[in-house]
Amino acid sequence: MPQTVAFTKGHGTGNDFVVIPDPDGVLELNDDQVAVLCDRRFGIGADGTLRVIRSAAMERGEDAGTRASAGAAVAAGAEWFMDYRNADGSRAEMCGNGIRVFARYLADTGLAVVDEQPLLIGTRAGVKTVTRSDLGFEADLGTWRVEPDDVLVRARGLGVPRPGLAIDVGNPHIVVALSNADELEALDLTARPQMQPEPPRGANIEFVVPSDPLVREGVGSIRMRVFERGVGETLSCGTGVAAAALAVRHWAGQAAPDRWSVEVPGGTLGVRMLRVRGDLHVLLSGPATLVYSGEVALA
Structure with missing residues (x-):
C-alpha cells in the first residue's frame, strides 16, 4: 500500500513548495518521490519540497554534512531544521523564499513562535534567523x-x-x-x-x-x-x-x-x-503564503 502523507502548499513571490511535516524524521523520501511530488502534471507541482523536521531527528540524516549541520543547529538551540530539496530531488544548502514559507508554516501551525523573539532554523548552510517584517518575514542569510x-x-x-x-x-x-x-x-x-x-x-x-x-x-x-x-x-x-x-x-x-x-x-x-557582531550580513525580506493543505499517496 502506498504511504499517505500530509502536506501544505506554500509559496514566496511565486517560488512554490510542498511543505511536508515530519517532526520525528520517520519519512524516507527518495529523489524520485520528491520529483513526482513536484511534477506540475503528475504531482502537486512545486519548485521544491520543505520537510519540517526537528534538528535532533535530522542528526540521523543521510550524509555526514547534513548530520553536522543538524548537530550545529541543536547546539545553537534551533529546534527545527529545513530539509530543502529541489524539484529534481537533489538536496540544496539553502532557500531564501523557502525559509520564509517554512517560518510561516511553523508559526501558523503553532510549532514555533516568531513574534516574541527571532526564530532560529537549521539548514545545510548553517543556522538562520527569521523575524517578522513589513513585507512578511525577514531572513538573515549570514555573510557572503x-x-x-x-x-x-x-x-x-x-x-x-x-x-x-x-x-x-x-x-x-x-x-x-x-x-x-x-x-x-x-x-x-x-x-x-x-x-x-x-x-x-x-x-x-x-x-x-x-x-x-x-x-x-x-x-x-x-x-x-x-x-x-x-x-x-x-x-x-x-x-x-x-x-x-x-x-x-x-x-x-x-x-x-x-x-x-x-x-x-x-x-x-x-x-x-547589516552589521551583526562585527560581520556584514545580507538579509532578505518578503511575503510567505500558505495556499492549501491535503494528503497525498507517495509513489
Missing part, C-alpha cells in the same frame, strides 16, 4: 563570499556569452548583468544556461538589469530573472535575489546603498546589508 574569477555564461537569446560574478550566500550563484529590459525579456530560460568553467556544485544563474535611476531615496532597484539549479526558471529565488543585489552593489562601488528592492516575475523582495 565574492569569488575572484568571472564565469562565462551562454544562454539562449543572449546573443554573445557574458561574464558572470560568482557569489556564495550559503549556496552558489552566478550573476550576469544585462544592459536593458529588452535583453532580459529576450532570454529563453527553458534551456539551462552553460557556464565556463562549470562550478563544481553547479549554481543558480541570475540575469539582472539595473533600474534607471539605479538608486532612489537611498534604495537601489533592479529587475531579475533566474535559472535555478535542479529546477529551471522560477518566478523567484530568494538567495538569488540577495546575490543579485550584492553583485550590483559590488559593481557600483563604495557609494552603493545597503538597501535594495528587487523585482522578479513573482513580485518584489527587499534586501539589506
